[in-house]
Amino acid sequence: MPIMKFQMLLTAGVAGILLQSGCITAAESSRERISINDDWRFTRNDPVAGTLDSAATGLTDNLDYPRNPGRSGRGATTAPTVDPTSGIAAFILPTGNDFIADPANRYVRPAGNFGANVPYISLNFNDAEWRKLDLPHDFAIEGPFSTAGGGGMGRLPSAGIAWYRKHLTIPASDAGKQIYLDIDGSMSYTTVWCNGQIVGGWPYGYTSWQVDLTPCIKFGSDNVLAIRLNNPPNSSRWYPGGGVYRNVWLVKTASVHVGHWGTYLTTPEASSASATIALRVTVNNDSKVNAKVSVATRIFEIDSEDHRVGNAVASISPVNLMIESGKKVMTETKGAVANPKLWGTGPHQRPNRYVAVTTVEQDGKTVDTYETVFGIRTLKFDPNAGFFLNGEHIKLNGVCNHHDLGALGSAVNYRALQRQLKMLADMGCNAIRTSHNPPAPELLDLADKMGFLVMDEAFDQWVWQKTAFDYHLIYPEWHEQDLRALLWRDRNHPSVIMWSIGNEVGEQTGGAAGAAIAKELTDICHEEDPTRPTISGMNSARADSPFPAPIDAIGLNYQGTGVRSGSPQYPVFHKKFPNKFVVGTETASALSSRGVYTFPVAPGLGTPASANAGEEPANRQVSSYDLYFASWAYSPDREFASQDKYPYVGGEFVWTGWDYLGEPTPFDASRSSYFGIIDLAGFKKDRFYLYQSRWRPDFPMAHILPHWTWPERVGQVTPVHVYTSGDEAELFLNGKSLGRKKKIFDTPGQAMDGEPAYRIRWDDVKYEPGELKVVAYKDGKEWATDVMRTAGRASQMNLKPDRATISADGRDLSFVTLAVQDSNGITVPRADNLIRFFVSGPGEIVATDNGDPTNLVPFSSHEREAFNGLALVIIRSKPHESGQITITAKSPGLKEAHVVVKSQ
Numbered sequence: 029m030p031i032m033k034f035q036m037l038l039t040a041g042v043a044g045i046l047l048q049s050g051c052i053t054a055a056e057s058s059r060e061r062i063s064i065n066d067d068w069r070f071t072r073n074d075p076v077a078g079t080l081d082s083a084a085t086g087l088t089d090n091l092d093y094p095r096n097p098g099r100s101g102r103g104a105t106t107a108p109t110v111d112p113t114s115g116i117a118a119f120i121l122p123t124g125n126d127f128i129a130d131p132a133n134r135y136v137r138p139a140g141n142f143g144a145n146v147p148y149i150s151l152n153f154n155d156a157e158w159r160k161l162d163l164p165h166d167f168a169i170e171g172p173f174s175t176a177g178g179g180g181m182g183r184l185p186s187a188g189i190a191w192y193r194k195h196l197t198i199p200a201s202d203a204g205k206q207i208y209l210d211i212d213g214s215m216s217y218t219t220v221w222c223n224g225q226i227v228g229g230w231p232y233g234y235t236s237w238q239v240d241l242t243p244c245i246k247f248g249s250d251n252v253l254a255i256r257l258n259n260p261p262n263s264s265r266w267y268p269g270g271g272v273y274r275n276v277w278l279v280k281t282a283s284v285h286v287g288h289w290g291t292y293l294t295t296p297e298a299s300s301a302s303a304t305i306a307l308r309v310t311v312n313n314d315s316k317v318n319a320k321v322s323v324a325t326r327i328f329e330i331d332s333e334d335h336r337v338g339n340a341v342a343s344i345s346p347v348n349l350m351i352e353s354g355k356k357v358m359t360e361t362k363g364a365v366a367n368p369k370l371w372g373t374g375p376h377q378r379p380n381r382y383v384a385v386t387t388v389e390q391d392g393k394t395v396d397t398y399e400t401v402f403g404i405r406t407l408k409f410d411p412n413a414g415f416f417l418n419g420e421h422i423k424l425n426g427v428c429n430h431h432d433l434g435a436l437g438s439a440v441n442y443r444a445l446q447r448q449l450k451m452l453a454d455m456g457c458n459a460i461r462t463s464h465n466p467p468a469p470e471l472l473d474l475a476d477k478m479g480f481l482v483m484d485e486a487f488d489q490w491v492w493q494k495t496a497f498d499y500h501l502i503y504p505e506w507h508e509q510d511l512r513a514l515l516w517r518d519r520n521h522p523s524v525i526m527w528s529i530g531n532e533v534g535e536q537t538g539g540a541a542g543a544a545i546a547k548e549l550t551d552i553c554h555e556e557d558p559t560r561p562t563i564s565g566m567n568s569a570r571a572d573s574p575f576p577a578p579i580d581a582i583g584l585n586y587q588g589t590g591v592r593s594g595s596p597q598y599p600v601f602h603k604k605f606p607n608k609f610v611v612g613t614e615t616a617s618a619l620s621s622r623g624v625y626t627f628p629v630a631p632g633l634g635t636p637a638s639a640n641a642g643e644e645p646a647n648r649q650v651s652s653y654d655l656y657f658a659s660w661a662y663s664p665d666r667e668f669a670s671q672d673k674y675p676y677v678g679g680e681f682v683w684t685g686w687d688y689l690g691e692p693t694p695f696d697a698s699r700s701s702y703f704g705i706i707d708l709a710g711f712k713k714d715r716f717y718l719y720q721s722r723w724r725p726d727f728p729m730a731h732i733l734p735h736w737t738w739p740e741r742v743g744q745v746t747p748v749h750v751y752t753s754g755d756e757a758e759l760f761l762n763g764k765s766l767g768r769k770k771k772i773f774d775t776p777g778q779a780m781d782g783e784p785a786y787r788i789r790w791d792d793v794k795y796e797p798g799e800l801k802v803v804a805y806k807d808g809k810e811w812a813t814d815v816m817r818t819a820g821r822a823s824q825m826n827l828k829p830d831r832a833t834i835s836a837d838g839r840d841l842s843f844v845t846l847a848v849q850d851s852n853g854i855t856v857p858r859a860d861n862l863i864r865f866f867v868s869g870p871g872e873i874v875a876t877d878n879g880d881p882t883n884l885v886p887f888s889s890h891e892r893e894a895f896n897g898l899a900l901v902i903i904r905s906k907p908h909e910s911g912q913i914t915i916t917a918k919s920p921g922l923k924e925a926h927v928v929v930k931s932q
């Protein structure tokens with residue numbers, strides 16, 4: 029698509045999501061979206077002959093979706109290897125039919141049933157012995173950690189078979205309705221049976237999908253859902269989790285109703301004076317007779333709690349449709365909003381949102397009400413000037429994040445996601461790349477509400493494999509459905525600004541064949557949503573190779589800035605593609621362990637981590653001077669320098685915002701990454717302040733590193749670095765000035781001698797205990813200070829909840845930080861005391877952690893060593909029980925600590 033036309037389309041603001049149940053409900057509608065997360069039964073593995081009281085335990089049907097590992101290395105083709113007419117694949121493939129554009133390519137569901145001899149699927153199977161639990165559920169996070177094999181997937185037992193069962197009573201009054209099961213994500217290769225009848229399934233664990241339960245539901249009676257999944261080993265380069273790890277919903281509609289993700293709302297013109305609304309609505313007629321309907325929409329402003337504010341701000345006049353029985357019709361409607369409150373981000377804009385409430389009337393009666401949340405904004409991707417939101421230039425100060433929630437695993441939790449985003453926002457981060465897969469819907473809801481810009485990513489691999497059982501096994505049969513499902517689900521979100529079709533796919537260097545896939549995926553994105561560009565994270569495609577050409581924007585992983593001393597590719601791609609927007613889709617990959625410092629400290633812009641530079645091989649830790657990185661990467665400072673040098677670059681997505689389970693480079697024996705700006709427990713590493721100093725230039729801050737408790741270093745050179753949003757700083761040790769310095773490389777002979785620097789360093793400080801203080805200046809005026817004091821012996825503990833009041837819904841969390849302190853309340857920076865946590869009142873301990881990537885104690889343990897002075901305990905409310913939750917910490921030799929969290 030030519031860039032000019034594309035840019036015109038891009039000025040359209042877009043958005044919208046289906047509201048979660050409990051938000052906006054319209055009394056007149058028969059649509060219901062009911063959470064069915066509670067009261068499931070769970071077991072691992074298939075039934076084994078002889079272990080059940082029933083004789084019928086033999087599995088004659090193979091319940092595993094076919095997979096042939098290793099079929100697709102370099103140069104693999106897109107030819108499917110699954111026979112779509114045989115085995116369980118024949119029953120699963122039709123689930124994705126709505127997302128296959130060409131009817132000729134859709135799958136035909138065979139008659140009959142599959143797995144009928146498996147006792148677990150039947151209504152009468154007695155599952156009383158199975159474990160009782162609520163979803164979302166990640167079975168792997170319970171551990172134990174394994175010391176065998178590689179660390180890439182987090183050393184947790186995520187592979188294998190799991191079954192979930194739930195009984196549902198569907199009232200007789202629902203007869204005649206459509207009943208659907210919505211699964212936001214299930215890891216992976218999932219199949220669903222309802223009352224013993226197979227209804228469908230989905231292999232890719234990150235896609236949200238729906239199955240129609242209507243034909244097998246017994247109205248006015250008990251029903252049972254049975255879900256089986258089989259998560260392969262070696263399926264991922266990070267921790268995938270395992271189980272039904274996202275929310276599940278029962279959706280009930282009239283037989284004439286808006287289809288699944290059946291609206292698409294864009295704003296072809298948008299300004300603060302007025303916006304035009306283009307709303308496509310797809311109405312399904314699942315009744316036995318033709319239907320004459322009228323479709324109308326009203327638009328309301330909504331607040332941050334999803335509540336409507338005031339009267340409708342606009343209406344779209346009714347459109348009349350005739351829909352044949354068994355068919356669906358898409359209608360395009362148009363409206364306008366005067367003086368809209370635009371959706372935006374950053375210090376100058378607010379994330380204002382609206383809801384389009386669409387009603388479907390049949391014979392004068394409202395049969396469906398469907399809500400599309402959206403925002404009105406314009407996007408412009410300028411190849412020469414970067415990204416513009418509502419006309420304002422905004423640098424993408426972004427991070428990549430994987431989907432796990434640390435000690436909570438992959439089981440989605442709204443509050444935990446909100447905590448992640450809130451901390452990133454405090455740092456000045458305004459953009460998220462959902463590396464490398466479709467996110468939980470809640471992430472996008474939060475991004476809409478909090479004003480984050482999202483690069484929504486589909487895949488980590490296409491046909492060329494990265495690991496033996498990864499997505500390449502199903503790419504040929506499923507990529508179209510997975511991509512279109514992502515686009516339908518997410519295209520109404522104002523936060524989503526780009527579609528990433530893949531990360532570092534092998535096909536980058538696959539010549540014309542690789543480029544052909546990139547074109548096919550870009551074409552799909554354009555068909556479903558012409559308002560946003562496609563992008564792909566490229567670490568090895570060259571500017572003169574065929575790969576980048578068909579993709580709308582240029583996303584460079586590391587090579588933009590140049591790998592180590594390699595030449596920066598930002599200017600090379602910019603020159604070759606003068607009409608394409610360029611952004612750093614992955615940058616830095618700095619390595620560090622919170623609170624660990626090694627000496628001597630690397631000069632200049634740093635050096636790859638090694639046994640001689642930054643690493644502590646015996647402890648498997650990496651120094652936090654933020655000057656050590658993976659061999660293919662570089663320091664945050666170097667990326668800043670290149671962003672400043674090439675101002676047309678739209679910004680960066682740092683690898684990564686939070687540490688994540690798996691990929692523990694450079695120490696494979698560990699459980700979790702060292703790449704995060706924030707550690708796995710949610711404690712800030714020093715780097716947090718480096719990014720904050722750049723991304724929030726108007727926020728007065730200064731941060732000293734390292735800590736100042738080094739009894740073994742008295743008289744030794746112990747460099748002090750300061751991150752500040754000021755431009756100058758003076759450092760004092762025990763009241764004596766060590767000099768006032770500007771943010772420039774001012775050490776003669778250094779790599780960037782005389783160039784701007786992003787930290788201020790005093791590299792020749794000789795350690796003496798006491799007080800280290802920095803006073804930062806901006807434009808000659810005092811701007812911010814920070815103090816670091818030498819700690820004495822550990823004698824007490826401090827417990828600090830991130831929220832002192834939580835809601836008594838059985839899901840809300842309080843993240844409580846424990847600090848080991850001396851008698852003056854100074855955190856003892858290398859304390860590793862073993863702490864035992866206790867809780868009383870209407871709450872429970874869900875997990876503990878300390879952010880140490882090497883720690884293999886299961887997260888469910890109530891006992892945890894402090895790591896460099898800190899530990900975390902995560903408290904969850906009990907449903908419907910309000911009162912005071914008291915958390916107690918005990919540790920030999922330390923004074924006991926208590927804190928109270930209120931649940932209401």
Ligand code: GAL
Pocket residue numbers: 265464531532565567585614617658661683691
């Ligand atoms: C990139 C890759 C990421 C992660 C990162 C670590 O090449 O896209 O998924 O592996 O390296 O530095």
